[in-house]
Amino acid sequence: AQKITQTQPGMFVQEKEAVTLDCTYDTSDQSYGLFWYKQPSSGEMIFLIYQGSYDEQNATEGRYSLNFQKARKSANLVISASQLGDSAMYFCATYPAGNTPLVFGKGTRLSVIA
Amino acid sequence: DGGITQSPKYLFRKEGQNVTLSCEQNLNHDAMYWYRQDPGQGLRLIYYSQIVNDFQKGDIAEGYSVSREKKESFPLTVTSAQKNPTAFYLCASSPASLRREQYFGPGTRLTVT
Numbered sequence: 001a002q003k004i005t006q007t008q009p010g011m012f013v014q015e016k017e018a019v020t021l022d023c024t025y026d027t028s029d030q031s032y033g034l035f036w037y038k039q040p041s042s043g044e045m046i047f048l049i050y051q052g053s054y055d056e057q058n059a060t061e062g063r064y065s066l067n068f069q070k071a072r073k074s075a076n077l078v079i080s081a082s083q084l085g086d087s088a089m090y091f092c093a094t095y096p097a098g099n100t101p102l103v104f105g106k107g108t109r110l111s112v113i114a
Numbered sequence: 115d116g117g118i119t120q121s122p123k124y125l126f127r128k129e130g131q132n133v134t135l136s137c138e139q140n141l142n143h144d145a146m147y148w149y150r151q152d153p154g155q156g157l158r159l160i161y162y163s164q165i166v167n168d169f170q171k172g173d174i175a176e177g178y179s180v181s182r183e184k185k186e187s188f189p190l191t192v193t194s195a196q197k198n199p200t201a202f203y204l205c206a207s208s209p210a211s212l213r214r215e216q217y218f219g220p221g222t223r224l225t226v227t
Contacts, residue, residue, distance in 0.1 A: 033213060037218075043220065043221040045204060045218035046218075050215055095212060095213045099164075099213065100212060101145075101147055101159055102212075
């Protein structure tokens with residue numbers, strides 16, 4: 001079964017600095033996808049970025065980029081030029097084998113310091 | 115604007131009462147999901163539905179029930195059999211394939227005393 005591991009319960013970053021949030025996954029599938037979501041204190045989950053296992057280039061969406069290292073089974077989220085509004089929980093997710101819904105990691109709480 | 119609506123935002127109930135949480139989407143998505151989130155934890159899947167009149171149990175379905183009579187609606191009932199119902203409940207939807215990004219509603223915070 002697919003498994004997502006986020007080893008950093010909490011992270012601090014200075015405003016305007018870059019930060020990397022770790023995510024490793026465990027799969028035997030050849031075709032899979034990795035997703036990152038942001039959850040502000042309001043509670044809503046916001047989809048940030050997606051990386052497919054066959055995508056040759058790392059995904060980027062504005063200040064978000066995904067450092068995808070297939071051999072290491074890692075899909076780390078990089079946030080550049082951190083802003084105070086980036087303070088939130090961040091979840092990594094993937095889908096298990098077969099046609100079943102996403103499974104989520106336990107999340108990393110990011111705090112941006114002015 | 116297209117999106118997912120959950121109501122109410124906060125819900126309070128006495129122990130022993132069933133309560134139904136609403137989830138409506140106008141994204142024309144086929145699949146819908148219910149997750150539970152406890153403080154400091156990730157999301158755990160309760161139920162999901164890929165088409166109308168069909169749904170599957172997730173990892174923690176005991177004490178919950180759902181229906182999918184319309185494509186747009188996927189209500190969740192928290193029954194009195196759920197031993198620890200106080201939690202944050204998130205509804206989501208996605209296009210036909212489950213192997214796609216899911217879009218979430220704002221959530222309902224349920225407190226049972």
